[in-house]
Amino acid sequence: MSTYRFDRLLAPRTVAFVGAGSREGSVGRSVLANLRRSAFPGAILPVHPTEAEIEGLPCARALSDLATPPDLVVIAVPPPHVPDLVDEAGRIGAGAALVLSAGLGSGPGDPGPQARILARRHGLRLLGPSSAGLSVPSRRLDASLFAHAPAAGDLALVSQSGSVAAAIVEWASRRGVGFSAVMALGRALDIDASDCLDHFAADLRTRAILLCLDRVEDARRFMSAARAAARAKPVVVLRAGRHRTQDVDRGADRTGPTVTHTGALARPDAVYAAAFRRAGLLAVQDLEEMFAAVETLGRQRPFPGKRLAILANGLGTGLLVTDLLADHAGTLAEIAAQGPRPAGNPVSLGLDAGGPAFAEALEPLLADEANDAVLAIHVPTIRSDAQVVAAAVAGVVGRARQGQTRKKPVFAVSLGEADAVRDTYAGAGIPLFATDSEAIEGFLHLVRYREAQDDLMRTPDSLPRDFSPDTEAARQIVADALRQGASWLDPIAVGALLGAYGIPAVPLTLAPDIDSAAAAAWPLIAAGEAVALKVVSPDIVHKSDIGGVHLDLVSEADVREAARSILTRARRERPDARVTGFGVQPMVRRGRRRELIAGLAEDPVFGPVVVFGRGGTAVEVIDDRALALPPLDLTLARDLIGRTRVARRLDAYRDVPAADLSALALTLVKIAQLAADLPQVRELDINPLLADETGVLALDARVRIGRAPQGRYGERDRRGGGHPGFAIRPYPAEWVRSLNVKDRTVLVRPVRPEDEDLFRTFFEGLDPESLRLRFFGPVRAFSHVFLARLTQLDYARAIAFVAVEVDPDGKERMLGAVRLHADANHDSGEYAIGVGRDARGTGLAFALMRLMIDWARSEGIRRVEGSVLAENRAMLAVCRRLGFTQMRDPDDPGVLKVKLDLGTPPPS
Template structure:
């Protein structure tokens, strides 16, 4: 239900605590004590049928005995009566409930099911059960059982674990870290990560969001909310479960490589979240991002009065795959003039142990002005010769005097020792300061990774090539036939045909039932001068090497006969239970300068299909050089996926090996993602090895597991994708009122140039009417927000002239997370008004809203925009004056009621 009634959880006007007793460890008593201790200013009641008074506070026997209806109730009553408590609260019109009580069970007939049914029927939001509660310091609300209340700040903490939430509250209290809110989810009956991300993404009190995750239940909702939140503010996440091992016995290599934690990492990466490895890193990252803005670049300069500490910082930077800056010649000359003989003359810059404040200032000034670095780390080691406080003052004084063009360059500080004056000076100047050089470098890398994540969210991908043509119909027929025959695996011939349908070259394959047939099939190949490869064929032996089931480079019929006999005998000896269907006969592929890769589709229980890429070969699971990504993919995402592996380095030229065709490899990954979108019945697909060289790629061996599709995610669209794919089914051709035609399709990420050309042909007045203000400049970020869509919630449809390719207009619809309401916007090229483009785009938008299941489409229109208001009224929209702004009209369409008549 998204953010519906969440304001009542974090900023209620009244609260009732239900349950509790006079005993020391009573949860209800702890909540009431915390509410009063925090100074909550609203009405507070205590509902308790057993005790008329607790701690000097009079109680009320039943919730309905109150002469007012609380906005929020905090339930600590015994599990057996919680369903009745919630039913009573829902009947009275309570907006939200926090259930601290545990042991409500799960599944049909459970106490939890009864609670959920009562709450949903009346729109009562439930946080919990079995949670710590909520702390909202700005509202002076502590509706929790935490031991202490943190100070008000700008970090929102969302924890799946009550214990972790309590521990982080204590951590924050000890270090004077402030929070906008602290909330634990508990068993997540209703309010979940997606709801809270939506809420805090638009909360002006929250600068950054911190997540502790154990398991995501609604992957598509989480991804949609996380991507939206990450566009507006930093979202940092720590997840337990990294120690999971690769389990033997998986049917395919890609499935073995797609560990659950790695899939979560791929999801966080796709959503633009910054993943950290430990709880303390959450706050380190938040501190860094809070004091420093994003910056272009990744080259770090290091300045220290102790050479050893500077070199340790370099080591840490290398360990984290960071980039050490070089010093420009002019900077070296400038430093030569102000530093004593014996300074390092390289990065890290060692200004010698007796450096005073003036020496620090001169060196800092030179490094800030050097364009060869993007950030500066300043280290101070306390000595008997100088004052750490003077060095800190020199740093902050230099920062204050730097010219405007240098002010975006971030500066980090490590002041070893415990000089309170130095620390106070640095804190006052908002210089992020760390206790060790390792933590400072890690903070720098957090900033780099966050910038990379934001850039990835906004980057325009390259267009797919014109020859990206797939035959989904043929592929569908192959899979349907195999399913109808009761097969779990495609046979090698069908697998070869499936890859061919998606333009993935693969080695030709022939099927021999025994050694004699293998000789017959091999003879023509041998006569052509090729050698032959034989492989065991069995649906029960997923990895041929496990039974010594592969022979290569067979050049005579005698060798083929011997190898075939040996392979079959060995397989029957090692796997007497396996079905042996014979042998595969292939020409030996000789590509001496190729690299062995692995690529495929794995299946995850939470997120659905996952694209896997990495180093291939028989030892793929031991090497474990892989990267994962959630589909759909474009070429940019595919290249980024390749770049996250070590094997990507040897795709480049080295020694006498020419560069492999990396673009061809990337295109295979995009095609696999498209296959997963087109045919949900393909559960796993393993290409190993995938050869890559300067000539392109070739799949030497592949396995495909299939199963009837089942819905993994709620809502419309692909039943198994956590990230909503491009909705191709909404492409169509329309006839306009003048008889001409327009091609209408959903907006794609690569439409940046299309939108820029379109805006150039829209008048300033029309832009003002659409955006409610004058728009003179369209930044890359502005255009990216229009083209980088999360199709799970947003759709933008563009009308294009099929002759010129010019954009004629666009309509946009953004739905809330519970698919109840949507907000629309529309803009037509100024010279094309009166051609019926707006009417037809609005009609398709309404059709899409109906398809999504929305109840209401709303919009805001300036009162002076009489043309738009008239069109809305003719389409069935209701209009009313905005009560908060007399210049704006609110328009709303009851979708299901009107759409059926409009679309007849």
């Protein structure tokens, strides 16, 4: 339901309160006291079956006795009574309910599901149960259990844990940091983190979002909301229980059994970290780091650049900070000489430096373009007063910002800080930290946010045109194995599957017995090659654990002896295992090749994940790996490689040439594509994957298969197509079309991120009048950020179709495009369209609009809306033919609002 009725929850005019009885110290009484203490301007309406009044407020006997429906109902009653109250609140037309009651959402006989069903029947939004409340300071609404009412500000805090939310609010109250809203989600039967991200991403009063969670229920909704929010403003996330393997709420093992190396490496904490990274969120590890983020974001906006200048009254203190910056991969600015002061960073003023010395040194640093931010560190001494220094720093910064178009960020550390010092820095909008480590963390939060934004906007490399997997052959391989009841592909099928996706592998011959193994090995041995012999068993995944791999066999006798040894040990150590034969392969000398691992694992929350790292039998002990959510492009694949320690070994060193990173990145993209095409592939383990300057080679691989996951993300996403388990909707290849328009056939396909140059060329070829009709004003430049927003789509909530002509060499020329972006509720979508001059009058605009409408219907979107200049008669004619209604924009008479109700099909 996303942001539906959030206005009734966060900006209520009336609040009804059920459960605030006469008992002192009860949850309901405590929250009611906070609500009254916050001077809520609306009506507070207590409801109690026997009390005549509570805290001097007259009581109604039931919700239905209230004269007018309340916007918000606060419920603090025993769990069995909650469903009836939710039903009653819905029936009288209440907008939202805050459920403080604990004990719902788990256990036998749980009334939580019933409450959720009743709420959704009436369109009532639920916050909770087990919520610690909510607070909206600008509305003077504090219906919470927090010890201090949050101050007004522009940070939104959303937390599944009430205690974590209370800790952050209490810390912020002592630091003068304020919030646009604080929401404690509790068990989140209805309103969840995804809904809150959607709301606060669009909230003009919110500059940054703080998110505290321990679990994600609907990964696809979460990833879509998180990616959209992170593009709009900083989102800092703290996850509790990172190393927990059991879901406390359900008592279920979230990791499940793992049988492959990739499965063992894809632990829940690593998968969550990969998801947060892909969404562009700033992940912090603990409350201390979250506090540093709050202090930073509460005072300072994100800024470009990462070079830090350090100013301190002591060289030792400054050097400690430079060490911390280097430890966290930060960048130290180069500082030129300033008068008698020599060049160098940090700038040391001496232990007795006071306010004038700090002011004199800080002014040139603020004006210096060789640094992007300044950190001022003060250690109080008997000759250097902290308050005087704080006033001097605040004064210099205030004067400098008056003349700066880009206000350079300044951070401060005052060891042994006092309230007056804190107030001085807060008044100047300067983040203040108690320690140098907190300051470096705070600085780097903003640096990493900017880098994450750059990563989100980075244009990926185009995939090689010759990468065209044989998906039909791959599907047949998996289908045949499933029909036979197999849960693992046999080695021949594994080789064929890798071959279908162009992943080079060592050829393998399957031999059912010792004699056939010797016969298969003989041609290789006769040619002077050594042979590797491996056990083949659907029940033995790690062959080396039972001595199931013998290498460097150079005679038939060696092969027969190795085969007998494998059978003997397998029968002794795994008597239950079915041994179906032996795999015979030519020996591959590793030489200068690096031994890697690559594959797929399946996470119960986020679905398939791509795993890459250092390979070999000790892969789990070494634990050098990185994870990424598919789908991948070449840019994301290179980033995945770069996040491992083994990446450094892929570069050239001594007489060893660098490995072919392009081939390795393409292999990871192929693995991700395999996951998208074949939901029945549940785990894939290539270990080792050998890499050198000539490319990659899969030396050994195993593939676990099973029925495709069904219904992970609800009805809407099942209609959306693609892999049903992907947390990120993959490229919707099923929407590629060939359309006949007048005398030509054009290819129409969903837009890809690498289409940026295609769009730039198209826009640059449009005349100024066409651009004005399309963008409602003159457009002089098409920046990377502008084009990235048009081409990098979240297919879960937006689509864009581009029409192209393809020449004999495969080069595309863009003729036009249409796009539709759904709102957060997935209820309506706003469209935009542009067609080139040479495609006008061909019917292309009409065809693109029809295709966009078909997509909207398939997604369950109820209406399509748009804005058209009144003088754009051609577009208005297309809209009339398609059945759009038209009306003047009350705010701009030169614009017409067009709308199409998708309850009926468009005219043919």
